[in-house]
Amino acid sequence: MYRETAMSIPFNKPTQVGREAEYMAQALQKNHLAGDGPFTKRAHALLEEVIGVPKALLTTSCTHALEMSALLLDLKEGDEVIVPSFTFVSTVNAFALRNATPIFADIRPDTLNLDETKLESLITPRTRAIAVVHYAGVGCEMDAILEIANRHHIPVVEDNAHGLFGTYKGRQLGTFGVMATQSFHETKNFTSGEGGALLINDPKYIEDAEILREKGTNRSRFFRGQVDKYTWVNIGSSYLPSDMLAAFLVAQLEERDQIQAKRRNIWETYYKELEAWAEENHVQMPFVPAHCEQTYHMFYLLFPNLENRQAAIAHLKERGIQAVFHYLPLHLSPMGEKYGGKPGDCPVTETISDQLLRLPFYTNMTEEDQRRVIEALKEFSVR
Numbered sequence: 001m002y003r004e005t006a007m008s009i010p011f012n013k014p015t016q017v018g019r020e021a022e023y024m025a026q027a028l029q030k031n032h033l034a035g036d037g038p039f040t041k042r043a044h045a046l047l048e049e050v051i052g053v054p055k056a057l058l059t060t061s062c063t064h065a066l067e068m069s070a071l072l073l074d075l076k077e078g079d080e081v082i083v084p085s086f087t088f089v090s091t092v093n094a095f096a097l098r099n100a101t102p103i104f105a106d107i108r109p110d111t112l113n114l115d116e117t118k119l120e121s122l123i124t125p126r127t128r129a130i131a132v133v134h135y136a137g138v139g140c141e142m143d144a145i146l147e148i149a150n151r152h153h154i155p156v157v158e159d160n161a162h163g164l165f166g167t168y169k170g171r172q173l174g175t176f177g178v179m180a181t182q183s184f185h186e187t188k189n190f191t192s193g194e195g196g197a198l199l200i201n202d203p204k205y206i207e208d209a210e211i212l213r214e215k216g217t218n219r220s221r222f223f224r225g226q227v228d229k230y231t232w233v234n235i236g237s238s239y240l241p242s243d244m245l246a247a248f249l250v251a252q253l254e255e256r257d258q259i260q261a262k263r264r265n266i267w268e269t270y271y272k273e274l275e276a277w278a279e280e281n282h283v284q285m286p287f288v289p290a291h292c293e294q295t296y297h298m299f300y301l302l303f304p305n306l307e308n309r310q311a312a313i314a315h316l317k318e319r320g321i322q323a324v325f326h327y328l329p330l331h332l333s334p335m336g337e338k339y340g341g342k343p344g345d346c347p348v349t350e351t352i353s354d355q356l357l358r359l360p361f362y363t364n365m366t367e368e369d370q371r372r373v374i375e376a377l378k379e380f381s382v383r
Contacts, residue, residue, distance in 0.1 A: 008320035009372060014186040014193070015363040017255040023247035035240025039247040046253050047197060050165070051172045053180075055200040057213055058246055059239045062161045062183035062196035066094035068239060069157045069179045069198065070129075071212055072205050075100040079128040084114045085331040085346040086353065087133045091159050092330055100128065102339055104331040106346035110287040111135065112356075115348070116144040123152055132177070133159040137189075137295025138288050139168030142176045157181070160199070164190060165256060166295040173295075178202040184249055189259060189297055189363070192249035195241050213239045262363050263296035266370060270299045270359060273374045281382040284355075299359045300326070306354035308382045313357060319376045324358050 027039055040058050047056035059065045075081065077099035083092050085104040092102045103122050108115045112135045119130070130149050132140045149156045156176065161183035163173040174180035179202070184195035198213075200206050210220040216236025221227050252259065271285060278285050284302035288294045303309040309325065316323045329349045331341030343350065360373055 009322065009360050009369050010362075011322040011324050011358065011360050012187045013362040013364065014191055015259075017252055017259060017363075019251040019254070020248045023251050024244050027244050027247040030243075032243055035242060035246075037243030037246065039243050039250050040241070042250050043197075043246050043253065046250065047182075047199070050253075050256075051174055051199065053175060053199045053201055054203050055206045055209070057198045057200070057209060057239075058241050058249075059196040059198055059213070060241050061090075061194055062159070062181050062185070063090040063094070064239045065181035065196040065198040066090055066157075066159065067097060068209060068212055069181060070094045070098045070100070071235070072179065072208055073129055073155060073157075075128055078126060080124060080126045081129045081131060082119065082122050082127060083131045083330075084133050084349070085329045085336070085341075086112060086135070086327050086349040087159065087330065088161070088327065089330065089333075091131055091133060095129070095131070096335070101126075102330075102336075103127070104336065104339075104341055104346055106348050107135075107352065109348050109352070111138050111140075111289065111292075112352060113138065113140040114145070116141045116148070119145060120148050120152075123148070123154070127152070127154055129155050129157055131157045131159055133161075134163035134166065134173050136286065136300065137162040137164075137166045137173075137297040138286075139163065139166060139173050139292045142168050146176060155179075155202075161185075161188065161196075162297040163295055164188075165260065167293040169291045174199045175201055179205065184252075189263060189295060190249065190252040190256065192241065192245040192252070195245050195249060208234070212236045259363050260296060263361075266361060266365055267294075267296040267299050269370060270361075270374070274301070274377065277378050281380075283382065297361075299361050301357050301359070302352065302355040303357060304355070304382060309355055309357050311383075312377070312380050315380045316373070316376055319372075321373055321376055322360060323373075325353075326356050326358055327353060329353050 044056045075098040079100040081095040081100050082103045086107045155178040158177040158180035160174040160180045166173045180199040182197040184192045216234045217230050219230040222230035330336045
């Protein structure tokens, strides 16, 4: 949602934490650069252990992980999938590619997550899945969502692109749905440049996921010695990232405590320093419920209206600082309109989209650069 500029303080800057080059050199020495090499296996084991999921599978992107979830759920034309309108297009594309119909849900005005109080009214006999997005790494109200989903026998998929290592009521995000997806894009807390993962919580999907991810073959069973040769057994594609990318990612995941501590400090500094200014200017600060442990993925502000939000972006740009807006309402996009979306369907989404501004936020942001952002923002007054 942003473009590269010559800003002296960019919106995002990918961070190296120490051993990325060393691990990538090791991958070169092992002569295994394709997928599912030693570093891929290390990443799988680390994610499974720390998050507590039966199976983690690295993918080439979170988008591909979402597409895998749609295939594993065997979605077909005429099926409906409930998705928040306030999300990245990959969340809905994954299901639209299977010819399922997206049913757009509105969000809460506090956490900006799917509004669980509106969920049940969207369910029909054709509903085959519910996709939730943990916006900014703050957990959705999963107790209420799962109660509704389980009562209607509808699987839940978590788009956890923002939420790796966040928790809801002490439980890791990504462990609530039958499946969850992760992103390791360069804008995320942990990165391999491009990349993602599919987390599988319901074991019945594991074997099919392995087949799907390996071009529709039972290659994984062959390497485990369960069959004497592998062959084409179902549809599939190539979703494996290079082991070089996995090596970079492992280095980042191993330093997760250090990364999260730095990001927490940046987030808390923004909050503390801007709280009084925000109150004075009627700007809403991020909200994190007490029962959620966030991931410090981003820091956003909600301005009173679009005019003030755009003025703030321009004000910061003049000072060499790149701040950006975020999602546009998917139900009002050209594709969303094809599915029947119209103004007023998701009023909170429509309002929030005009108000939200994201401040520069990256792991190795210096105190000096953050101070510049804060001071520049304090020079801005909402009119």
